[in-house]
Each structure stands twice: as C-alpha cells, then as structure tokens.
Amino acid sequence: MNYISTRGGIQPIPFKDAVMMGLASDGGLLLPQSYPSVSREQLEAWRSLNYPELAFEIISRFVDDIPINELKAIIDRSYATFTHPEVTPVLKEDGIYILELFHGVTLAFKDVALQFLGNLFEYILAERNQKLNIVGATSGDTGSAAIHGVRGKKGITIFILHPHGKTSAVQALQMTSVTDANVHNIAVHGTFDDCQDMVKALFGELKFKDEYSLGAVNSINWARVLAQVVYYFYAWLRVNEEGDKQIHFSVPTGNFGDIFAGYVAKRMGLPIGKLLLATNENNILTRFINGGDYSLGNVVPTVSPSMDIQIASNFERYLFHLFCDDPDRVKAAFAELKERGRISFTPAEMLKVRADFCSYSVNQSATLETIRNFHEETGYLLDPHTAVGVKAALEILPSDSARICLATAHPAKFSETVEKALGKAVPLPESVKELQGKPTRCEIMDPDLEKVREFIVAHAG
Numbered sequence: 001m002n003y004i005s006t007r008g009g010i011q012p013i014p015f016k017d018a019v020m021m022g023l024a025s026d027g028g029l030l031l032p033q034s035y036p037s038v039s040r041e042q043l044e045a046w047r048s049l050n051y052p053e054l055a056f057e058i059i060s061r062f063v064d065d066i067p068i069n070e071l072k073a074i075i076d077r078s079y080a081t082f083t084h085p086e087v088t089p090v091l092k093e094d095g096i097y098i099l100e101l102f103h104g105v106t107l108a109f110k111d112v113a114l115q116f117l118g119n120l121f122e123y124i125l126a127e128r129n130q131k132l133n134i135v136g137a138t139s140g141d142t143g144s145a146a147i148h149g150v151r152g153k154k155g156i157t158i159f160i161l162h163p164h165g166k167t168s169a170v171q172a173l174q175m176t177s178v179t180d181a182n183v184h185n186i187a188v189h190g191t192f193d194d195c196q197d198m199v200k201a202l203f204g205e206l207k208f209k210d211e212y213s214l215g216a217v218n219s220i221n222w223a224r225v226l227a228q229v230v231y232y233f234y235a236w237l238r239v240n241e242e243g244d245k246q247i248h249f250s251v252p253t254g255n256f257g258d259i260f261a262g263y264v265a266k267r268m269g270l271p272i273g274k275l276l277l278a279t280n281e282n283n284i285l286t287r288f289i290n291g292g293d294y295s296l297g298n299v300v301p302t303v304s305p306s307m308d309i310q311i312a313s314n315f316e317r318y319l320f321h322l323f324c325d326d327p328d329r330v331k332a333a334f335a336e337l338k339e340r341g342r343i344s345f346t347p348a349e350m351l352k353v354r355a356d357f358c359s360y361s362v363n364q365s366a367t368l369e370t371i372r373n374f375h376e377e378t379g380y381l382l383d384p385h386t387a388v389g390v391k392a393a394l395e396i397l398p399s400d401s402a403r404i405c406l407a408t409a410h411p412a413k414f415s416e417t418v419e420k421a422l423g424k425a426v427p428l429p430e431s432v433k434e435l436q437g438k439p440t441r442c443e444i445m446d447p448d449l450e451k452v453r454e455f456i457v458a459h460a461g
C-alpha cells in the first residue's frame with residue numbers, strides 16, 4: 001500500500017516513509033492510494049478476535065513494508081499498556097452505547113494512537129539508524145499522550161511546550177511527572193497559541209529542522225488515524241451481536257482525526273449508518289454539514305477544551321475524497337479559504353456529505369446539564385467531551401437505532417468541570433491519585449523563541 005498527498009505534489013511512498021514524513025512535503029496530508037475492502041463474511045470471521053488481533057488484521061492491510069511478526073509485536077506492545085482487558089470496551093447505559101477509549105496511560109483516547117506511533121517510530125528509527133527530536137505544542141491531551149508514547153524510547157527525544165498554569169491539573173502532572181531523560185517539558189508563560197507559534201516558527205527554519213531532525217506528533221500523522229480505525233470495527237462487532245439494527249457513531253470532534261477514522265472504516269465496508277459529528281460552540285463543522293457554511297470564526301474557550309478548534313487539520317483528508325480525489329480542487333478550496341475566510345461547496349457535494357455525516361452543536365450549559373442528567377439517570381459519569389457526543393446523539397439519532405458514543409476521556413481528567421456539573425467531588429482513579437506526590441521536571445520559560453531554540457539545541461538527542 002502506497003501513500004499520496006492531498007495536494008498531489010509527491011510520488012507515492014510506502015507506509016514507513018509516510019509515518020516519518022508526517023505532513024506531506026508539498027504541504028498536503030498523506031492518504032492511502034486506495035482502501036482495502038472488508039466483506040461481510042470477513043467481518044463475521046473477525047468476531048472472535050481480541051483487540052490486538054483485530055488491530056493486526058486491520059492495520060496490516062495498510063502496511064506492506066514491515067514484516068508480519070514485527071508489526072504484530074509493535075501492536076501487542078502498544079495495547080498491553082491499557083488497563084482494561086478489552087482495551088476499548090463497550091457498555092450500554094440507558095439505551096446508549098458508550099465506547100470507552102480512555103483506558104490508556106493518560107486517560108484519553110489519544111493513547112490508542114500515540115502508543116502505536118511511539119513504538120512505530122522506535123522501530124523505524126532503529127532500522128534506519130536515525131534519530132528524531134519531536135517538538136510539539138499542546139493544550140493538554142496530545143502532549144501528555146505523546147510523552148507517554150515515547151518515554152524511554154531509543155532514538156527519540158521529545159520537547160513539549162504547554163501554556164503554564166492553563167492546562168487542567170491532571171494534564172500538567174501527567175506531563176511533568178515523566179522524568180525520563182528523553183522527555184523535556186517546557187511550560188511557557190503565555191497561551192497555547194504562543195506555544196504553537198514558536199513550534200511553527202521552529203519547523204519553518206528549514207536548516208534547523210534538518211540539522212536536528214525535528215519531527216511532529218500532531219494528529220496529521222497517518223498512523224494515528226489508522227490506529228483509530230480499529231475501534232470502530234471493534235465496537236461494531238460488539239454491538240451488532242445484539243441484533244441487526246442500524247448502527248450510528250457519535251464523535252466529539254476537534255481536529256477531525258477521530259471521525260475521519262470512522263469515515264475510513266465506513267469506506268472499507270463497515271456497515272455504519274451515520275457518523276454524527278458533535279461540536280461545542282466552536283461549530284464550524286456543524287455549520288458546514290447542516291448548511292454548507294464553512295466560514296472561519298474565532299476560537300471560543302469552552303469546558304471541552306480539546307474541541308476548541310476552528311481549522312480542523314484532518315478535514316483536508318475528507319475534502320480530498322469529497323472532491324473526487326482531485327488535488328487541484330483541494331488547492332483551490334484552500335486558496336479560497338485564505339483569500340475569503342471560507343470554502344464554497346456545490347449542492348451535489350453537500351448531498352454527498354450528508355449521505356455519510358450528520359451534525360449537532362452542544363453549548364456549555366447543555367454539556368454540564370447532560371453530565372448531571374446522565375449521572376442521575378444511570379450513575380455513569382461522562383467527561384465534558386463525551387457529554388457533547390452523548391447529547392448530540394440523544395437529540396438527533398433515532399432512539400430505535402444503535403447509538404454508539406465515543407467516550408474520549410475519563411471524567412477524572414476533567415474533574416473540575418464534572419464537579420461543577422454535579423455540585424460534588426468525583427472519585428479519582430488510583431493512577432490519578434498517585435500523580436500527586438510524584439517528583440516532576442519542567443522548564444519554565446517566557447515565550448521567547450531564542451530561549452526555546454537554545455534549550456532544544458542543548459538537550460537534543
């Protein structure tokens with residue numbers, strides 16, 4: 001399986017090169033040249049597989065340049081770190097299925113992809129005798145999952161910038177309590193945007209980028225999307241046992257990575273009814289799906305911070321397919337966005353969008369109310385991101401269908417908000433309690449690009 005760019009500017013490359021390239025060198029995003037299709041008989045045969053076995057079946061269809069036993073070992077190692085025997089179990093609460101994706105080390109679904117990516121990086125770097133310095137900015141979830149994905153790994157050093165005092169307490173501790181020699185936390189006196197701007201500036205210095213082999217771990221890496229395709233199949237197989245109802249997925253969306261993985265599963269033949277794209281007040285994608293209006297607004301901070309995004313980085317992957325795999329149409333769309341702050345779509349394109357997706361936007365007071373009501377009715381605690389998806393599903397998916405809501409974070413990770421919704425303290429899992437007394441290591445800095453560059457030079461692998 002080879003990979004191409006949404007901007008059409010690179011020759012097809014094999015999987016390992018696509019992983020190492022991250023963002024395509026022509027500025028586009030990488031996609032497989034075609035999608036393997038999975039028949040109904042094949043699906044039935046997969047019913048008895050456990051999570052890592054199913055992950056191998058799916059992932060190996062996209063990878064032909066890693067020996068089978070090596071790929072198996074990478075997958076097994078990645079999912080052995082999860083604390084639930086099923087890795088991503090599905091529960092039923094009050095007629096709604098909850099797909100729990102938060103049993104990894106940092107209690108958010110990003111572990112599913114970043115454990116795998118960390119092991120892949122280590123394998124490829126060892127094989128090529130190369131080193132990688134990962135530099136990234138985070139508002140909380142991605143940084144902690146990335147750090148735990150690569151801690152202690154040979155050939156990799158990671159530098160994560162976060163806004164000092166502006167992540168949740170648990171998020172900050174999950175990052176700074178990792179004291180492995182290859183992990184460097186930089187807390188910046190400033191905002192997430194200050195962090196992001198400095199990282200972008202460093203990647204823009206091509207000589208520096210090459211000399212220090214800078215790499216990224218943000219959600220544009222194809223391997224992350226690929227790892228996430230697996231749990232759509234896994235959940236479908238569990239829920240379909242209950243009978244032959246239409247099966248829909250509700251996905252709390254920020255960068256469009258998670259829901260794009262669902263779209264890939266659907267294209268491979270998984271019988272998914274609708275992919276429900278749930279947003280908070282940052283609802284550009286809801287306006288797009290429901291009204292064809294893709295126009296940029298300002299980012300509003302909410303109680304579901306991992307979804308506070310206007311330009312969803314993975315959306316370009318979907319646009320490429322929506323535009324019948326035409327890179328020129330993709331380039332024209334982004335030129336329009338740059339010039340006029342919007343992208344226009346034809347009625348035929350919008351019909352295509354609505355064949356696969358529906359969407360609903362949930363404001364903050366409805367999010368808190370959903371956490372409260374759902375807990376009262378079922379005793380089950382939703383984190384604020386998951387609550388957005390559950391509310392959207394309750395509002396617009398038919399109650400006689402199977403509604404699977406992706407639970408993207410453990411409620412303890414956002415306990416401040418959950419406590420506000422319930423008016424009482426929430427129980428913390430052991431792994432969170434243990435964080436409290438742990439030694440931490442973190443460099444606190446002003447938003448000064450020069451200082452950040454010096455720090456990276458002094459500690460690079």
Ligand SMILES: *Cc1c(COP(=O)(O)O)cnc(C)c1O
Pocket residue numbers: 108109110141142219252253254255256257258259306307385386408409
């Ligand atoms: C990252 C994240 C999301 C959004 O996922 P995307 O792939 O960016 O759409 C939702 N919920 C939580 C808890 C997250 O960490």
